[in-house]
Amino acid sequence: MSEVQGAAADAVTDSGQVPAGGSRGRHLNPSLVVGGAIVAVVVGLALLSYVWTPYQPMRVLPVEPYQTPNAEHWLGTDRLRRDVLTQILVGARTTLFVGVVAVGVAALVGVPLGILAAMSPGWPGQLVMRANDVLLAFPALLLAIMFAALYGGSTRVAMIAIGIATIPAFARITRSGALGVMRTEYVVAARSAGRSPLGIAVRHVVPNVAGLVIVQASVSFAIAILAEAALAYLGLGTPTGQASWGRMLYEAQTTLRSAPHLALIPGAAIALSVLGFNLFGDGLRDWLDPRLEDR
Amino acid sequence: MSGAGDRTVLAVEGLDVGTGHTPLLRDVTFSIARGERVGLIGESGSGKSLTALAVMGLLGEGLHARGDVRLSGRTPATRNLLEVGEREMARLRGDAVTMVFQEPMTALNPTMRVGAQVTEVMRIHGTRDTAGARARAVELLDQVGLPDPAHLARSYPHELSGGQRQRVVLAIALANDPALLICDEPTTALDVTVQATVLDLVVRGVQERDAAMLFITHDLAVVATVCERVLVMYGGRIVEAGPVGEVFADPRHRYTQGLIGASDLAGERGRRQRAALPTIQGTVPPAGRFPDGCVFRSRCAHATDECATLPGWTPRREGDGPGQGSAPGEVGRAAGYACFHPAGGAA
Amino acid sequence: MVRAVRDVSLSVGRGERFGVVGESGSGKSTLLRLICGLDRPTSGEVLVEGRSIGDQPARRLVWLRQRLQLVFQDPMSSLDPRMRVHDIIAEPLVSQGIGGDHAARVGELLGRVGLDPEAARRYPHQFSGGQRQRISVARALAPDPDILVMDEPVSALDVSVRAQVLNLVDEIVDGLDLTLVFVSHDLSVVRHVCDRVAVMSSGEVVETGETERLFAEPGHDYTRSLVAAIPDLRAALAGRSAEDLARGVGPAS
Numbered sequence: 001m002s003e004v005q006g007a008a009a010d011a012v013t014d015s016g017q018v019p020a021g022g023s024r025g026r027h028l029n030p031s032l033v034v035g036g037a038i039v040a041v042v043v044g045l046a047l048l049s050y051v052w053t054p055y056q057p058m059r060v061l062p063v064e065p066y067q068t069p070n071a072e073h074w075l076g077t078d079r080l081r082r083d084v085l086t087q088i089l090v091g092a093r094t095t096l097f098v099g100v101v102a103v104g105v106a107a108l109v110g111v112p113l114g115i116l117a118a119m120s121p122g123w124p125g126q127l128v129m130r131a132n133d134v135l136l137a138f139p140a141l142l143l144a145i146m147f148a149a150l151y152g153g154s155t156r157v158a159m160i161a162i163g164i165a166t167i168p169a170f171a172r173i174t175r176s177g178a179l180g181v182m183r184t185e186y187v188v189a190a191r192s193a194g195r196s197p198l199g200i201a202v203r204h205v206v207p208n209v210a211g212l213v214i215v216q217a218s219v220s221f222a223i224a225i226l227a228e229a230a231l232a233y234l235g236l237g238t239p240t241g242q243a244s245w246g247r248m249l250y251e252a253q254t255t256l257r258s259a260p261h262l263a264l265i266p267g268a269a270i271a272l273s274v275l276g277f278n279l280f281g282d283g284l285r286d287w288l289d290p291r292l293e294d295r
Numbered sequence: 296m297s298g299a300g301d302r303t304v305l306a307v308e309g310l311d312v313g314t315g316h317t318p319l320l321r322d323v324t325f326s327i328a329r330g331e332r333v334g335l336i337g338e339s340g341s342g343k344s345l346t347a348l349a350v351m352g353l354l355g356e357g358l359h360a361r362g363d364v365r366l367s368g369r370t371p372a373t374r375n376l377l378e379v380g381e382r383e384m385a386r387l388r389g390d391a392v393t394m395v396f397q398e399p400m401t402a403l404n405p406t407m408r409v410g411a412q413v414t415e416v417m418r419i420h421g422t423r424d425t426a427g428a429r430a431r432a433v434e435l436l437d438q439v440g441l442p443d444p445a446h447l448a449r450s451y452p453h454e455l456s457g458g459q460r461q462r463v464v465l466a467i468a469l470a471n472d473p474a475l476l477i478c479d480e481p482t483t484a485l486d487v488t489v490q491a492t493v494l495d496l497v498v499r500g501v502q503e504r505d506a507a508m509l510f511i512t513h514d515l516a517v518v519a520t521v522c523e524r525v526l527v528m529y530g531g532r533i534v535e536a537g538p539v540g541e542v543f544a545d546p547r548h549r550y551t552q553g554l555i556g557a558s559d560l561a562g563e564r565g566r567r568q569r570a571a572l573p574t575i576q577g578t579v580p581p582a583g584r585f586p587d588g589c590v591f592r593s594r595c596a597h598a599t600d601e602c603a604t605l606p607g608w609t610p611r612r613e614g615d616g617p618g619q620g621s622a623p624g625e626v627g628r629a630a631g632y633a634c635f636h637p638a639g640g641a642a
Numbered sequence: 643m644v645r646a647v648r649d650v651s652l653s654v655g656r657g658e659r660f661g662v663v664g665e666s667g668s669g670k671s672t673l674l675r676l677i678c679g680l681d682r683p684t685s686g687e688v689l690v691e692g693r694s695i696g697d698q699p700a701r702r703l704v705w706l707r708q709r710l711q712l713v714f715q716d717p718m719s720s721l722d723p724r725m726r727v728h729d730i731i732a733e734p735l736v737s738q739g740i741g742g743d744h745a746a747r748v749g750e751l752l753g754r755v756g757l758d759p760e761a762a763r764r765y766p767h768q769f770s771g772g773q774r775q776r777i778s779v780a781r782a783l784a785p786d787p788d789i790l791v792m793d794e795p796v797s798a799l800d801v802s803v804r805a806q807v808l809n810l811v812d813e814i815v816d817g818l819d820l821t822l823v824f825v826s827h828d829l830s831v832v833r834h835v836c837d838r839v840a841v842m843s844s845g846e847v848v849e850t851g852e853t854e855r856l857f858a859e860p861g862h863d864y865t866r867s868l869v870a871a872i873p874d875l876r877a878a879l880a881g882r883s884a885e886d887l888a889r890g891v892g893p894a895s
Contacts, residue, residue, distance in 0.1 A: 194707035495888035519878030
């Protein structure tokens with residue numbers, strides 16, 4: 001009978017009457033629109049690079065190095081006389097690849113583990129969370145460096161390592177969200193309706209922790225992009241001769257003063273896509289929440 | 296307001312509260328005298344808690360209040376509290392006017408010993424020095440019936456039961472001998488046996504201090520037990536007011552009548568027959584979505600076209616105040632109702 | 643070991659309206675979970691229609707889920723905010739593999755609880771507290787149970803809405819010949835709804851009896867203090883003060 005209860009209720013005037021308003025009319029929110037646009041641009045650049053680039057990727061051209069943006073080379077050329085725009089386009093592929101692999105590995109393993117931990121109160125849950133703590137204590141970059149030493153430096157190996165190191169983050173956030181869901185009466189209602197544990201996990205837990213997972217995914221996506229850049233910067237991960245925004249940043253470090261645009265351009269691309277994925281994640285979470293529709 | 300020398304502690308006149316577009320309280324007018332216990336009843340969204348917050352100057356951001364709220368505590372009420380600055384309001388809160396909330400757990404600081412929390416309120420307002428406040432805190436905890444108060448003062452809130460915590464909150468509220476105590480659903484979260492004790496302590500606490508009390512609840516039986524006069528609120532307006540005995544025995548507003556019917560589970564003569572309970576049709580609209588004119592007309596079985604205009608205030612008895620259709624803001628709303636088709640009126 | 647309830651023996655007859663009353667910590671919620679097969683007793687047995695539910699794994703309790711259904715206190719948290727009303731009400735049907743036209747059944751159930759069939763397409767947050775509680779009742783009725791267990795179903799509702807929901811409970815329990823187990827802290831509500839009542843305190847049943855008898859002549863001290871502490875409008879108007887209430891001075895009669 002609190003005041004809050006009534007405030008939460010929507011426009012309802014009679015017990016038999018149903019609230020008006022479409023049940024499908026979710027409003028796009030600004031985060032979703034802006035974030036979605038940025039993500040779309042990154043995806044667009046990556047797709048474009050398969051069919052068209054101004055010059056052949058990674059090709060050393062018979063032109064002056066260190067050119068600033070001009071009509072011939074829209075974003076200039078680098079130390080090795082390569083076209084920067086071409087590298088940005090091809091690098092977008094690497095960036096997306098990095099994010100998808102790292103987040104994919106982390107979410108596909110971490111989310112089920114988190115749900116398992118929340119739904120099995122006994123030793124299985126405990127075991128999962130203790131293993132999680134051990135992994136959490138392991139720095140992601142160190143793991144990536146070890147993987148690089150063992151399996152050779154490649155973008156894929158580095159990203160699987162980053163993904164594995166991110167599993168605990170997903171498992172934790174999923175577990176805490178799932179514990180909250182498991183305490184609700186609608187889960188008790190589902191149990192007494194005869195739902196199996198798997199049914200409860202799929203129908204109730206997953207949809208209700210989806211928002212948390214999406215936000216975690218967008219944050220991890222951004223971290224993976226930055227980690228790729230850091231690894232490339234350290235000379236690990238993406239090897240020479242393969243375009244990556246991180247790699248470009250790495251190569252620009254010696255000429256930071258004389259040709260700052262070589263660092264600024266990939267730096268801006270990384271910053272903008274990180275922002276884009278974060279906004280997109282927030283926006284998607286809100287958009288998926290039926291409680292926020294029709295407002 | 297009324298003439299000098301009267302015992303009025305709180306006088307609220309024409310209080311409007313709303314967000315930018317949505318009016319939430321409209322033309323709320325009432326007053327409470329020293330030693331008087333007034334109940335404010337209504338369902339969720341009626342605006343009863345908002346009324347308390349407006350008086351306390353605790354309205355959240357985006358809420359605007361207009362009207363006139365005067366409090367005569369230790370000093371006469373010369374200023375409209377709605378125009379007083381935050382600093383001055385803070386001096387009044389916890390001193391001249393105090394409040395007991397519904398949830399005793401969140402009303403106490405979990406990291407502070409309860410004795411220190413009682414002491415603090417006296418030291419903030421400089422009512423007592425440190426040693427005096429500490430001794431007084433134990434006394435107050437004793438007054439609210441807590442066992443071994445000296446020892447209990449050293450406990451943390453989580454070590455106490457819900458009923459004990461609410462007693463501590465009450466001790467804090469009474470520490471500075473307020474002129475006005477506002478209770479917002481103080482026993483709703485408590486068990487029925489604990490509720491009885493806390494209600495008794497509240498009444499005793501205000502009686503001993505000759506303080507005025509505004510008691511907010513949805514529970515009609517509690518109001519009837521604790522208060523002398525009652526204000527019935529619906530849709531942000533006071534729709535009926537009067538002495539508890541008169542309003543509950545002979546409700547005039549159709550909403551009051553419906554509310555009493557719907558809460559009367561025992562039925563006539565205490566013997567339940569399994570007949571359908573009288574109900575009010577529909578549900579309480581969300582705040583800001585009440586109809587114009589009479590706020591209750593969308594759920595009222597007696598509503599006519601006439602109810603689309605705002606019904607004026609009709610005094611219960613002739614000569615109690617201004618007649619029907621009078622301008623708001625005049626005195627004399629102590630006992631009356633705002634309804635075109637009133638119930639009862641047993642001659 | 644903490645014992646939430648101990649040595650509780652009860653029986654509820656077919657078609658009976660049985661109330662369980664107690665304050666917080668009385669063990670009434672634990673008892674309810676045991677009755678519904680959501681928890682296992684440490685010792686003792688719960689029999690529903692002659693079959694034990696105590697020692698069976700959850701997947702063997704399908705028969706119980708079909709016969710016994712639950713309605714909860716909080717109409718907000720008992721409905722999954724991400725599911726449409728149709729999916730909520732059909733959940734017992736889907737879970738138990740009950741076939742047939744679910745859409746038609748959901749429409750029929752919505753009508754039964756006084757809601758428009760249109761409601762099926764909406765989400766819980768679009769309804770008021772009272773309407774959500776009606777949805778909860780519709781879900782409970784979906785598998786056509788014999789026993790309805792209600793856990794404080796009106797405690798979170800406004801007074802005017804409470805009366806509507808109590809009338810609905812009356813209607814369906816009578817109309818569908820259900821056995822009702824009604825758990826509440828509110829004696830007045832239990833008195834209105836139930837024929838027989840068990841009073842619980844500190845995990846034990848202190849008294850069981852016909853509701854009216856129990857109210858008129860409580861046999862146990864605890865029951866007496868509980869009955870005496872209920873605020874009552876008529877008694878208050880007749881002059882019962884807060885002090886009387888606290889002292890346990892009964893309603894002036």
